[in-house]
Amino acid sequence: MIEFRNITKVYSTGIAAVNKVSLFIEKGEFVFIVGSSGCGKSTLMKMMMKEVEPSSGHIFINGIDITRISKRRIPNLRRSMGIVFQDFRLLFDKTVYENVAYAMRVIEADPKLIKKQVPNVLSLVGLLDKADFYPDQLSGGEQQRVAIARAIVNNPAVLIADEPTGNLDPDTAWEIMSLLSDINRRGTTVVVATHAKDIVDKMQKRVIAVKNGSVYSDKESSGYVEDHGTGIVENPKDYSHLTKHNFPWSRRKAGV
Amino acid sequence: MSLNTIGYLFKDSFHGMKKDFKNTLISLGTMFATMLLIAVAYLVYMNENKLINDTKDRSSNIVAYVNIDVTDEQAKQIGYKIEEIRGVTSNTYRDKDYAIELAKSMNPIMVEGFSDEILKTIYPAYYVITFDDVTMIDVITHELGKITEIEDVSVNQYAAAKARDAEIYKAVAIVAVIYIIEFSVFLMMNTTKLMMYSKRKEISIMKYVGAKNNFIRAPFAIQGVLTAIVSVGLTMLVINVAYPAFIRSMTTLESGFSFIAFGSLFKELALLLVVIGVLIGIVGSSASMKKYLDV
Ligand SMILES: Nc1ncnc2c1ncn2[C@@H]1O[C@H](COP(=O)(O)OP(=O)(O)OP(=O)(O)O)[C@@H](O)[C@H]1O
Numbered sequence: 397m398i399e400f401r402n403i404t405k406v407y408s409t410g411i412a413a414v415n416k417v418s419l420f421i422e423k424g425e426f427v428f429i430v431g432s433s434g435c436g437k438s439t440l441m442k443m444m445m446k447e448v449e450p451s452s453g454h455i456f457i458n459g460i461d462i463t464r465i466s467k468r469r470i471p472n473l474r475r476s477m478g479i480v481f482q483d484f485r486l487l488f489d490k491t492v493y494e495n496v497a498y499a500m501r502v503i504e505a506d507p508k509l510i511k512k513q514v515p516n517v518l519s520l521v522g523l524l525d526k527a528d529f530y531p532d533q534l535s536g537g538e539q540q541r542v543a544i545a546r547a548i549v550n551n552p553a554v555l556i557a558d559e560p561t562g563n564l565d566p567d568t569a570w571e572i573m574s575l576l577s578d579i580n581r582r583g584t585t586v587v588v589a590t591h592a593k594d595i596v597d598k599m600q601k602r603v604i605a606v607k608n609g610s611v612y613s614d615k616e617s618s619g620y621v622e623d624h625g626t627g628i629v630e631n632p633k634d635y636s637h638l639t640k641h642n643f644p645w646s647r648r649k650a651g652v
Numbered sequence: 653m654s655l656n657t658i659g660y661l662f663k664d665s666f667h668g669m670k671k672d673f674k675n676t677l678i679s680l681g682t683m684f685a686t687m688l689l690i691a692v693a694y695l696v697y698m699n700e701n702k703l704i705n706d707t708k709d710r711s712s713n714i715v716a717y718v719n720i721d722v723t724d725e726q727a728k729q730i731g732y733k734i735e736e737i738r739g740v741t742s743n744t745y746r747d748k749d750y751a752i753e754l755a756k757s758m759n760p761i762m763v764e765g766f767s768d769e770i771l772k773t774i775y776p777a778y779y780v781i782t783f784d785d786v787t788m789i790d791v792i793t794h795e796l797g798k799i800t801e802i803e804d805v806s807v808n809q810y811a812a813a814k815a816r817d818a819e820i821y822k823a824v825a826i827v828a829v830i831y832i833i834e835f836s837v838f839l840m841m842n843t844t845k846l847m848m849y850s851k852r853k854e855i856s857i858m859k860y861v862g863a864k865n866n867f868i869r870a871p872f873a874i875q876g877v878l879t880a881i882v883s884v885g886l887t888m889l890v891i892n893v894a895y896p897a898f899i900r901s902m903t904t905l906e907s908g909f910s911f912i913a914f915g916s917l918f919k920e921l922a923l924l925l926v927v928i929g930v931l932i933g934i935v936g937s938s939a940s941m942k943k944y945l946d947v
């Protein structure tokens with residue numbers, strides 16, 4: 397599904413933000429990318445959406461080497477993925493409904509399909525009743541739900557979210573993360589870069605820990621440990637740290 | 653693009669103009685000012701042209717006197733040189749006999765008692781030179797001066813005065829037109845740039861959602877065209893009232909010049925403004941958003 401093959405990114409300033417990273421994310425996975433500030437998380441995400449070009453290496457998404465596609469085809473790449481940012485990035489002169497519909501309009505979807513699909517995703521994120529609101533009439537959490545609705549309205553195979561809860565309080569952060577998990581259960585591959593350690597610890601998903609631009613641990617586990625080890629874990633199937641506590645996703649609906 | 657998409661883009665443009673009414677008013681105001689200035693420049697230019705044409709007085713001419721020692725045969729050759737001077741439309745040679753006859757008929761007392769032989773050393777042969785463009789008088793006079801066989805050049809005073817006036821008007825008009833156009837283009841460009849700068853975040857968001865450049869440009873271009881058309885309409889309305897009023901106030905000053913009636917310029921001016929406006933609307937918006945599209 398998503399493969400980083402020996403990716404290095406050196407910015408024009410000479411900073412090596414990402415250093416020889418190789419990763420494989422399977423279809424349907426939910427992956428956290430964690431690590432301290434400046435370790436290169438955002439750079440990894442930006443390379444997936446071709447906002448930043450790697451200095452060397454290749455990135456495959458759905459079998460296509462995206463480092464090789466032309467600038468003109470970037471819109472096509474971005475249509476195949478949903479993107480969510482820390483700062484929501486909604487169009488402020490459009491309503492909630494129009495923000496979500498916009499993603500369908502750019503691919504010239506059938507208006508009938510738009511009329512059907514937009515309310516569907518809005519109800520999925522719990523905002524059907526605010527369809528005619530403008531973004532500045534919503535709370536941060538609600539705005540992020542709109543952004544998520546927009547990201548999934550075209551049923552992308554991949555959803556990538558860079559710090560999606562960075563601007564939200566802990567409770568709201570939980571709601572957003574569980575929403576992403578719901579989306580993952582419906583079959584979408586989800587990649588989330590985050591600082592929210594407590595959430596990561598509890599969610600029991602695969603965690604890729606990045607340090608100084610390199611992957612230093614990659615575990616399908618309940619959490620990651622700051623063990624300052626130098627060895628890069630090549631095999632992601634490391635179940636040794638599993639401490640499964642069933643996280644009750646349904647609690648979101650009860651108002652956690 | 654499908655009809656549905658085009659319909660959406662139009663609807664989106666209207667919605668955007670309504671939602672961001674402040675910016676709509678600003679761009680409308682700027683475009684209106686631009687169009688008005690261009691219209692004024694156009695009217696100044698057209699009237700200036702008419703003024704110059706009016707000054708093309710058929711009776712005005714230049715007289716070039718041939719050196720008294722030059723023989724008739726030599727003098728006739730000068731005609732070819734005069735013909736080649738830029739701006740000259742005709743030249744007529746008058747020999748000494750003609751000059752003497754003319755002198756006798758116009759001022760008989762002056763020439764009384766002189767024999768033709770003596771008069772031939774006094775009255776030179778000459779060329780009567782005509783031209784179409786009074787502003788060329790200086791050039792023609794200068795070129796005539798270069799012909800060695802020509803002793804003296806005299807310019808019809810009335811024509812010369814008009815030529816000087818026309819020259820001054822033309823210079824003023826050209827400077828005014830250049831300033832007006834420069835200023836209005838500057839105004840429009842800056843407003844558009846600022847407008848796009850304020851939209852840069854939205855443009856980048858659209859790019860993240862996977863919108864292609866033309867899809868992003870379209871609503872802005874449509875807004876530009878709509879703004880242009882409304883501005884042209886307003887401009888024509890204003891000019892329609894202001895221009896005749898201006899003419900009326902000018903003719904009471906006994907300027908002696910009759911301005912072009914607006915009716916005969918209306919269509920041309922409207923077309924000119926629509927073309928310029930639509931061009932600014934489309935090119936201006938896409939040019940100034942170009943750098944924001946590159947994400
Ligand atoms: N456009 C850029 N030009 C130059 N250096 C950059 C650029 N973007 C990021 N960097 C540098 O690359 C390194 C990695 O940055 P990146 O944004 O990927 O970190 P991050 O892990 O997302 O951090 P945070 O958790 O604070 O968001 C940092 O040292 C940063 O200063």
Ligand SMILES: [Mg+2]
Nearest residue numbers: 437438439559
């Ligand atoms: Mg970051």
